Structure formats: C-alpha cells, structure tokens
Amino acid sequence: MPFLLRVELPDVPGSLGRVATAIGEAGGDIEAIEIVEKTQHGTAVDDVLLEMAPGTMPDSIVSACSQLDGVRVMWINRYAAGGNLFLDLEVVEEITAHPEEAHHRLMRLIPVSFRVDWAVRLRRTDGEVSLFDHTEAAPDFVEWADITRPTRLSGPDDNLVLCGVPVGEDLYVMGRHGGPEFLDSELARIGHLVNLATSITAAAAMAAEQSTDD
Incomplete structure (x- = not known):
C-alpha cells in the first residue's frame, strides 16, 4: 500500500532533490509529489506519495529525511485513496x-x-442538524460549528484533526485521524472549491429556469 509523507523543507533549489535521494536510499519509491504550501519563512511543505520496498519501515524514511539540514517530517501514514494525488x-x-x-x-x-x-x-x-451528504467512512454524528470562514475545528480527541467550511446554511466538515493539522493554504483551497461548487450549481439552476421560461 502507498504511504503519504508530508515534509517541510527549505524552499531553495536542490532541496527536493536531496529529500528524494534520501527517500530512495531508505527504500522508498516516489510516485508523486505535490507542493502544499510555501511559507513566508523560506520553506515549503510538500506531500510525497511513495511505495515502500519490502521490509522497509516508515521510521526509516522519517530518519533519512530528518538527517537533512532544514528538513522536518510533519507526518507519514498509509494512503489508501489510490496510486496518485488528485489535483x-x-x-x-x-x-x-x-x-x-x-x-x-x-x-x-x-x-x-x-x-x-x-x-x-x-x-x-x-x-435541527442533519447529515445531508457524506463519504463512506464518515461517522454517524458530527458536531455543528458556527463559523463564517474555513476554520480548524476542535475534535472529540487529540487523534482527530478537523476543519469546517460554511456554505450557505450548510457546513462541510472534514476529518483526519492522526493528522496532519490543516494548513492555511489547505483551508483556502477547500473554501475556494466549495464556493466554486456553489456558483456552478447556482448557474446551472438559473440556466435551467431560463430554459423552462423559453
């Protein structure tokens, strides 16, 4: 099964190459990389999708990356969503x-x-709050949050990382077991896509109404 590694590294030429080399030497095979965020402190946060050679443990990847100057492993876990990153x-x-x-x-x-x-x-x-739509792995109950913008939310325990995005009278809530924490850039991206879906739906409804009137 693929693993997903979130790593912070210096935002300078050659940094990603050093990380990729370290991962390869530790027994990891990189399948895809996505830049998640570039900070104001001269660092970048990347998500790295990788496969492990037989017998390779995640700790080996973490140790190899952590030995590089300025590199910090934020999170690593199994990634069951498929063999690629979805842009x-x-x-x-x-x-x-x-x-x-x-x-x-x-x-x-x-x-x-x-x-x-x-x-x-x-x-x-x-x-009254109801579960209007959900993914397969969603819990039966999710607490409502009164927020006005994409926001990190407190979970029922430290192992569950949550964020919420308001949309009209509805609320999107997303959860990660064990992390990582939602970055500001992720909140902005999620908010943008939710608002875009709202605009697309409204435009489609207006077009359908005009077609009926004609």
Missing part, C-alpha cells in the same frame, strides 16, 4: 462537467484531493 484542477473539471450535482461530486473527491479520511455536509433546519 485541484481535476476537481474543478469534475464539478464543472456535472453542474447540477457539483457539491455531491466535490464531496466524493475531497478525501483524495485533500488526503482526509472522511467528509460530511451538515444541514441545519429550524435548529
């Missing part, structure tokens, strides 16, 4: 191709595009 552009293409169900399509793509274990869309009507 935001692919999400946009999918929800644009199916405008009437843009939010539903987005919900199904959130786990692979943001490396979360589950996602739900909550709806609050007359004070």
